[in-house]
Amino acid sequence: MRKRLQKQKLSSLIKKLKEDATVIAPVMTDKNEVDFLPVNSEEVILSGARSLYSPKKYIFKQSESMYDYTIQDSGKVTVKESCENEKQIIMGIRPCDLHAIEYMKEFYSGKYKDSYILRRLENSVLIGLACTEPSTNCFCTSLGNSPVDTDGSDIMMADAGSFYFVKGITEKGKKLIENNKDIFEDSQEDDERVLSDIKESCEKAILEKIDVTALKNKVGSAYNSDIWKKYSDICVNCGACTFNCPTCTCFDVADTSRSKNEGCHYRTWDTCQNFAFTLHASGHNPRSTSEERLRQRVMHKYQYTVDQMDQFSCTGCGRCTQVCPVGISMIAILKDIKEVVDNGEE
Amino acid sequence: MASKKLIYLFPCLAEKRKKVLQKIEQEYPEIKIVPIICAGRFNTDIALKLINDGADGIVVLGCEPGDCHYREGSAISERRFLLVKHTLKAFGFEEERFQALWHKPSEVKGVMNELNLFMEKLASIEQKGVEE
Amino acid sequence: MKKQIEKNIKSLLHSIWKSGDMAISWTKTSIPGKRTPFFIKNKNQIDQLVFDTFCAVSLATYLTEFNRKEILPEDFKGKLHITCKPCDARSVMQLFSDMQVSEELVNLIVIQCDGIADESKLTKIMSGYVSNIEEENDRFICKGIGGTEKSVPIRDCWLDKCSDGKNCDLPYYYGYYFVGNETEYRKRISNLLHTKTDLVQDTMSPKELKKLVNKELSSCIRCNACRNVCPACFCSDRCVFEQPKVNVKYLDSEDASKNNILYHMIRFNHVAPNCTGCGECERACPMSIPLSMFYKYFNRLMWEEFEYKPGKTNSERQKLLSYHLGEDLV
Numbered sequence: 134m135r136k137r138l139q140k141q142k143l144s145s146l147i148k149k150l151k152e153d154a155t156v157i158a159p160v161m162t163d164k165n166e167v168d169f170l171p172v173n174s175e176e177v178i179l180s181g182a183r184s185l186y187s188p189k190k191y192i193f194k195q196s197e198s199m200y201d202y203t204i205q206d207s208g209k210v211t212v213k214e215s216c217e218n219e220k221q222i223i224m225g226i227r228p229c230d231l232h233a234i235e236y237m238k239e240f241y242s243g244k245y246k247d248s249y250i251l252r253r254l255e256n257s258v259l260i261g262l263a264c265t266e267p268s269t270n271c272f273c274t275s276l277g278n279s280p281v282d283t284d285g286s287d288i289m290m291a292d293a294g295s296f297y298f299v300k301g302i303t304e305k306g307k308k309l310i311e312n313n314k315d316i317f318e319d320s321q322e323d324d325e326r327v328l329s330d331i332k333e334s335c336e337k338a339i340l341e342k343i344d345v346t347a348l349k350n351k352v353g354s355a356y357n358s359d360i361w362k363k364y365s366d367i368c369v370n371c372g373a374c375t376f377n378c379p380t381c382t383c384f385d386v387a388d389t390s391r392s393k394n395e396g397c398h399y400r401t402w403d404t405c406q407n408f409a410f411t412l413h414a415s416g417h418n419p420r421s422t423s424e425e426r427l428r429q430r431v432m433h434k435y436q437y438t439v440d441q442m443d444q445f446s447c448t449g450c451g452r453c454t455q456v457c458p459v460g461i462s463m464i465a466i467l468k469d470i471k472e473v474v475d476n477g478e479e
Numbered sequence: 480m481a482s483k484k485l486i487y488l489f490p491c492l493a494e495k496r497k498k499v500l501q502k503i504e505q506e507y508p509e510i511k512i513v514p515i516i517c518a519g520r521f522n523t524d525i526a527l528k529l530i531n532d533g534a535d536g537i538v539v540l541g542c543e544p545g546d547c548h549y550r551e552g553s554a555i556s557e558r559r560f561l562l563v564k565h566t567l568k569a570f571g572f573e574e575e576r577f578q579a580l581w582h583k584p585s586e587v588k589g590v591m592n593e594l595n596l597f598m599e600k601l602a603s604i605e606q607k608g609v610e611e
Numbered sequence: 612m613k614k615q616i617e618k619n620i621k622s623l624l625h626s627i628w629k630s631g632d633m634a635i636s637w638t639k640t641s642i643p644g645k646r647t648p649f650f651i652k653n654k655n656q657i658d659q660l661v662f663d664t665f666c667a668v669s670l671a672t673y674l675t676e677f678n679r680k681e682i683l684p685e686d687f688k689g690k691l692h693i694t695c696k697p698c699d700a701r702s703v704m705q706l707f708s709d710m711q712v713s714e715e716l717v718n719l720i721v722i723q724c725d726g727i728a729d730e731s732k733l734t735k736i737m738s739g740y741v742s743n744i745e746e747e748n749d750r751f752i753c754k755g756i757g758g759t760e761k762s763v764p765i766r767d768c769w770l771d772k773c774s775d776g777k778n779c780d781l782p783y784y785y786g787y788y789f790v791g792n793e794t795e796y797r798k799r800i801s802n803l804l805h806t807k808t809d810l811v812q813d814t815m816s817p818k819e820l821k822k823l824v825n826k827e828l829s830s831c832i833r834c835n836a837c838r839n840v841c842p843a844c845f846c847s848d849r850c851v852f853e854q855p856k857v858n859v860k861y862l863d864s865e866d867a868s869k870n871n872i873l874y875h876m877i878r879f880n881h882v883a884p885n886c887t888g889c890g891e892c893e894r895a896c897p898m899s900i901p902l903s904m905f906y907k908y909f910n911r912l913m914w915e916e917f918e919y920k921p922g923k924t925n926s927e928r929q930k931l932l933s934y935h936l937g938e939d940l941v
C-alpha cells in the first residue's frame with residue numbers, strides 16, 4: 134500500500150491518531166536535544182540526524198512494576214499482575230531503531246516469553262522514517278543495514294520534498310492508513326524512487342565503513358587478544374553506552390514495599406559494565422575486571438547473538454560512541470578486531 | 480494533607496538519656512526513637528533517605544561538642560550536619576527539617592524546649608506549603 | 612602555538628622518561644572532535660600523544676582507579692606522568708590531599724590551556740553531523756552534511772568552566788612541570804571574568820526548587836557516568852550504591868525519579884568537601900542534566916563556611932574529615 138502525505142497534513146494526522154492512542158515522536162527538548170516524547174501535533178521533527186535517545190524506553194521501560202502485592206490484616210496476600218493495555222503510536226523511528234525493536238521482539242519471545250514487552254509491542258504501531266542524514270557516529274551500513282530499511286516497521290515514511298511517501302508494511306499499518314484515508318493521497322507511480330535517492334545520499338555521508346558482515350562468526354577469535362586492554366584501561370565503567378544502546382536488553386528485578394502492607398516486584402535496566410552485575414552472593418565475581426566487562430559488551434553484540442540468533446545485536450546507530458564520556462569508539466574497536474581477525478587468518 | 484507527622488529522633492547514649500526519652504515518648508507519641516551509639520557515628524545518608532522518602536523531620540540528639548564520650552565524635556558531626564542541611568537546601572527540601580540538638584545526657588528541660596521549637600517550625604513549614 | 616605546546620609535551624616526556632614509567636595523556640580517536648585518554652606504556656608511544664582544543668576529558672579520574680584496576684603495567688616501577696590542564700591539576704591536588712594517590716608516584720605535567728571545547732556542544736550546533744573540523748585562530752571551520760561549511764567561534768563550544776575562570780588557577784604546589792608560558796597563562800586567566808555565580812537555590816523557594824529538581828532529575832537514567840568520571844568520587848566499586856550486602860538499601864523504590872534525587876543527594880553529600888568544580892559530571896552526563904546547579908552550590912558553601920577551596924594545595928585536609936580538639940568548629 135503506497136500513499137502520499139502532504140507535509141501540512143502531518144499535524145492533522147497526529148491529531149487524528151491522538152484520539153485513541155498516545156502519539157510519540159521526536160521533538161526538540163529544552164536542552165536542545167532531540168528526544169522521543171508524547172506530542173500534541175506541531176512540534177514534531179522529522180528531519181536531520183537521528184535523535185541522541187532511542188525510542189527503546191517506550192518498549193522496554195527504564196523501570197516498571199511487574200506485579201503489585203497487598204497484604205490484608207487477616208494475612209491474606211493478593212498479587213496483581215501489572216497489565217498495561219495502552220495503545221501507542223511511535224513515529225519517526227529511524228531504520229536502525231526499527232532493527233533494534235525487531236531484535237528486541239525476537240529476543241523477548243525466545244524460549245522464555247516476556248509478556249510485558251510483547252504486550253506493549255502488540256499495542257504499538259511503529260512508524261518508521263527513512264534517514265536522510267546520518268549523524269557523525271552512524272555506521273549502520275557497516276553492519277549490512279541501510280538508512281531506508283523497512284523491517285520492523287508497520288508503516289514507513291520517507292521525506293520527498295513537499296510530501297512524505299508513505300508505505301504500509303504490515304496489516305496493522307495498512308489498517309491505520311485505511312482508517313485515515315481522507316488524510317492521505319494516492320501516490321504516483323515513481324514515488325518509490327525517493328527511497329533509493331535517500332539511500333544514496335545518506336550512505337554517501339556516512340563517515341565510517343568497515344565490513345563487519347565479513348567478520349560474522351569470526352569476532353570470537355579476538356577473545357584472547359590484547360586489544361581489549363587498550364580500551365578497558367580508559368573505560369570508566371559507567372553504563373552510558375549500554376543504557377543508551379537501543380538493543381541492550383538486560384534488566385534486574387527487585388522487590389520494594391510502598392508501605393507496611395503493600396509493595397511491588399519491579400524491574401529496572403541493568404548494565405554489564407557495572408561491577409555488581411555479575412557479583413555472586415558468595416562474593417565471587419566472574420567478570421570482575423573492566424577488561425572482561427568491556428569485552429562482554431562487544432562480544433555480546435557481535436558474536437554471542439550471532440551464535441544464538443544468527444544476527445548482530447548492534448544496529449550501527451553509534452549512540453554508544455556518542456555518549457561515552459571518555460570517547461571510546463565502537464568503530465575503533467571494530468577496526469582493531471578486524472585487524473586481529475585478518476592477521477589470524479593469514 | 481495534615482496527616483500524622485513522621486519524625487525520627489536519633490539519640491546517642493540512650494541508656495543515660497532514659498528520663499528525657501520517656502518524656503518525649505509521652506508528649507510526642509508520633510516521634511520514632513532510634514538509639515545510636517554516638518552522634519558522630521550517625522550516617523547522614525540515612526537522614527537524606529528518610530527525608531526523601533517522605534519523613535517530616537529528623538532530630539539527632541547528641542552531647543555538646545567537646546563533651547562527647549568519644550572525644551571528637553559530635554564535633555565532626557556538627558560540621559557534617561551543616562552539610563546535610565545544605566544538601567537538603569540545594570535539592571529543594573526545607574533545611575529546617577533536619578535538626579541537631581546538643582545536650583548533656585541528664586538534661587531534660589532544655590531538650591524539651593528545643594524540641595517544642597522544632598515542632599513549631601515543622602508546623603509552620605507545613606502551613607507555608609498549604610498556603611502556596 | 613598549540614602545535615608547539617604539543618611538541619613541548621612530547622619532548623619533555625622523552626627527556627624525563629625512564630624505563631618502567633607510564634604516562635596518561637590524550638590521543639585521537641575515530642570521531643572528529645573527540646580525544647580519548649591514552650595510556651603510554653613505553654617510550655615509542657609518546658609520539659602518538661595529542662594535545663589540542665578538544666582534550667576535554669579530565670585525566671585525574673584515572674588516578675582514583677588504582678584502587679580497583681590493574682591499570683599499571685606489570686613492569687611498572689617508576690613514575691606515572693600525567694598531563695593535565697590547570698583545572699585537572701587541581702583535581703589531582705585534591706586527590707593528593709585526600710591521600711588517594713601517593714605524591715611520590717605521580718609526576719604532574721601542567722599544560723598552558725586556552726580554553727577547551729566540548730565536542731558535544733559543537734555537534735549540537737552542527738545538528739548532529741560533522742565530518743571534519745579545522746581550527747583557525749579562534750574559530751572552528753566545520754564540514755557538515757553535503758560538504759557545507761560552517762564557521763563556529765571556539766568560545767561558543769567552550770566547557771562551562773572555561774568561561775568563568777574559577778577553575779583555571781594554578782595550584783599552590785611546586786612539584787609540577789609547566790609546559791607553555793606560565794606568565795602568559797597567569798595573565799590570561801587574570802583577565803577572565805570571575806563572575807559571581809547566581810544560583811537557583813538563592814532565588815527560588817523550596818517548593819519551586821523542588822519542582823525544578825524533580826523535572827531535571829527525572830530524566831536521569833542512573834547510568835553512573837557522573838559518578839564514574841568524577842575525580843572526587845573515588846570509592847569505585849566500594850561505592851555505597853554498589854554494596855549488595857550493606858544493611859541499608861538506599862535505592863530501592865520503583866519510582867525512578869524519587870530514586871534519582873536520593874542518588875544525587877547522597878553523591879553530592881559525599882563529594883561536596885572535595886569537589887573542585889571540574890564539571891566532568893555535567894560533561895559526561897548523556898542526558899544533559901545541569902548538574903552544575905548542585906556542585907556550584909557546594910563549592911560556594913565550602914568557601915563561605917570553611918574558607919576551603921578544594922584542590923588549592925596538595926596538603927590541606929578537608930574540614931569535614933578532620934577535626935582536632937580545640938579547633939574552631941566552623
Ligand code: SF4
Nearest residue numbers: 378447448450451453
Ligand atoms: S552497540 Fe552502539 S552502535 Fe551498536 S546498537 Fe548499541 S549503541 Fe548503537
Ligand code: SF4
Nearest residue numbers: 368369370371374457
Ligand atoms: S560509556 Fe564509555 S566509559 Fe562508560 S562504560 Fe561505556 S565504554 Fe566505558
Ligand code: SF4
Nearest residue numbers: 831833834835837896
Ligand atoms: S550521568 Fe546523567 S544520566 Fe547518568 S547518572 Fe549521572 S545524572 Fe544521571
Ligand code: SF4
Nearest residue numbers: 844846850851878881
Ligand atoms: S557517591 Fe559517595 S560512596 Fe559513591 S563513589 Fe561517590 S563518594 Fe563514594
Ligand code: SF4
Nearest residue numbers: 841886888889890892
Ligand atoms: S562532582 Fe562534578 S564538578 Fe565536582 S569533582 Fe566531581 S565531576 Fe568534578
